[in-house]
Amino acid sequence: MNLNVWLPLLVLASSLFAGLIIFMLDESRSRLRTALNLFAAAFKVVAVHYMAYRLLVHGEVHEVGFSMGLGFEFLLKVDFLSLMFLALSSNLWLVTTLYAVGYLEGSPNRSRFFGFFSLCVTASTGIAMAGNLITFFIFYEFLTLTTYPLVVHRETRQALEAGRNYLWYTIGGGSVLFVGIVWLHVLAGPFDFTDTGVLEALDPAHYSTLIIIFALLIAGLGVKAALVPLHGWLPVAMIAPAPVSALLHAVAVVKAGAFGIVRVVFDVYDREFAAGLGLLEPLALVAAVTIVFGSVRALMQTDLKKRLAYSTVSQVSYITLGVAILAPFSTVAAIVHLVHQGIMKITLFFCAGNIAETLGLHSIKDLGGVGRRMPVTAICFTVAAFGMIGVPPVAGFVSKWYLGLGGMDAGREWVVGIMVLSSMLNAAYFLPVVKTIWFKTPQKKWKIQRVSRFEAPLTLLLPALATASMSLLAGLWAGWTWSPLGIAKQIATGMGALP
């Protein structure tokens, strides 16, 4: 065996074993637990980047698979798209771990929390590396199971209610996805993401079945991707601790759904074939509706985290919209937004968590004066919010620009209309928050919850600062070959979408 086989396994194992060991650690060993967490996270980052280096520079393919005896292979195969998602999840895991350590300091059941936290990351790296639909499904369900204890972590009735809601949605979605996958398997036999054209080669008599299967797959994935009307669980799940929300919205659950949609359209059905079956039009429509609906609902929220949650519903669907428009630039936009949305949204959640933890503020109207009391947090929040609106040079602008270009290219001018409308709505719900933070005076006396040398504990401040800088840099250096945009362009070229 060589590194090509070992690296994917190591990437999986780093968080899996960290999680299992953490479960067994006694509650009081918090230093050891933190050290283990950070070591595993850092190790994963290094391994992923080394793998990226080998793939991008030397063109070595990392692949490992074994038969489970069920007529399919359990296959991990790292392509450019996997790498993009892997880099996102490993880097954000590192910062979120740091954040969670600071956030949960002194609270009960931390062994359980960090154990499931690591397993959750294992699941999302598995999703990234899955080489076929069934392997993807295995990790997709694993993700559902490992996030449940995180959502109900607070053990209150409200949290359990949210957890139950979350489960009904995700397990329901999982069963629909399962039916779709088995059906596809029966129809076309086992095939990997890299075998394009398998479905096209089928007897045209099966095409109508393929349409039904596509609907099943998208419905199953759409639950996690929070496509309207399957988004109901997401705002309720806000009850979870801030690092969990950050992770759920940026890399884990929501992104797993979106990534799955990308895989299904690009690698299972192949875009042109899907377009030929007339599947992309309805998908684009659903995405457009979700974008507008999410923004409108966000506008109506008064709680900061709830507003952010509905904003996720809207922003994640940019990915789906990009996938559903048959144009090179929208492909680029869809892939690059996987990363951009992740880093911007996680920044926003980190900031919201900071404000709630330090000053005890949750409602938007109470945020006055935060800019003076917590300038760094406020700056990070502002950068990310501007990114969401699409103000250049923050990363979000790049996504929106390419999405609009793609729409024009494909002759779908309404996409530009949706972009403009959505940006206006984004501005309408983010700018008031930014304004309140910087220009309003405090409404009531703050209940200072944590006293520290800086505006907030460093473990809470640094992660926000790191992801905010990433959002800025990803936009500023978008032209660099190895920037998210650069890699997205390479992926699109590899698919034959770009010359």
Place this chain on the structure above:
Amino acid sequence: MESLLVLVPLAAAMGSFLAPGRGIASWGFLTSLVIPALATGLALDVYHHGARRVSLGGWAEPLGIHLHMDGLSVIFLLMTALVGALVSIYSTFFFDRESARHFWPLWLLMWAGLNSLFMVSDVFNAYVVLELVTICAAALAVLSGKTESLQAGLRYLLVAMAGSLAFLMGVGFLYAETGMLDMFMQSGGLQGGPVTAAAFGLMTAGLIMKSALLPFHFWLPPAHGEAPAPVSALLSALVIKGSFFLLLRLWVGVFEPAGLTYHGAYVLGCLGVLAVLWGSYQALIQARLKLIIAYSSVAQVGYLFLMFPLLCTVPEAPWAEKAWAGGTYQAISHGLAKAALFLAAGNLILSTGTDRIHYMKNIASRLPMTTFTLGLAGISLMGLPPSGGFVAKWMFMQAILESGQWWWAVAPVLGGLLTAGYVFRILGHAFLLAEKEARMLPVPFVLEKIPLILALASILIGFRAEEVIFMLQEHMLWTVEWEDGP
């Protein structure tokens, strides 16, 4: 080796009956060392050399008694050995001296019965060992001596006896028709007239009564719910599988070749689907943990009966192998997961004194390992990957979609959702914070570990399905040409 699988527990049962001293548990302990080793040896032998048949005492058929070992029997034997051994170790620490004196002889005798049931080749001996298992099971169910358990046990005994009698009558008809008892030779002699039909109906009815298929499920929840935890585990994991095993053997080996099963298979399939839905619904509304688990057995047994319409309606169906593997996987992963659940419930009762789920608050922090066990076993029951339950569901769904009998898909899909409903209902209560700290006794180390091992096993068998499925598909008795056979 094969006969030792029966003789060792039989001898140990006698030993524990005659020498019920302080060391009574060591009889069980010894058996649980020997049986898994024997079963593994037999499994390896069948895996490498194929199915085989042994004539006891060297008497050739049709006079002598034969033991048949093929992929199916070996897999059931292995499951029984694993569950039996682990439950035996659990019981060593669980029962007080008075109960142990009754428990060990009965359980070891039942173990001997189960082992021979999985190797039996003629229908009359099948009746004898079935009866042995039934009587031991009913006696074990009333072990606690409480009024509720006596009532439940008596009802169980009556239903099971009725089932045995129906089976015996069927055996009589079958013998009258074919003049043979060996079930691997009978199918050729069946005429297909009213006598055959009567034999078919009576044997089937008797066996589904014992397997607790809807509408004959009513005895199961009280009997399994009221028995002591290790006994519930044995009854749910093993005893109902015994009669199911026999039913499968008869249908596929005897009645299907005679062309009898066509309509009956659809009826059994429909009853199975109804059992899945009804059992899961009942599990969702029960207030006691053990009753939830017991109703879950009603539902999980329902899945098994999907095998019949998939196997017995189209001769030589290309999807038969998948249905076959799916059903067997369902039986073994349910056995492991259900034993884990009942033992974990036993731990909760030891610790909190009750199994009402409303009193189960905060156990996620207080008994994390038991909670983890409940979760793991639940994953297998729900059929989420990668677990034994997932393999079952995957195989079943493939067979269902390939056969075009798509309506059966209701059971795995809706059943899986309902299962998730009751599993997470239990876990939800486990996570809930208690308003005031309830008194909880510590649970001994071994008692917490054993259910965890069983739950892990039910997950892990999902990782390597290859050998099991190979054995099921290649080494079946009906596909083997016997040198000395008929």
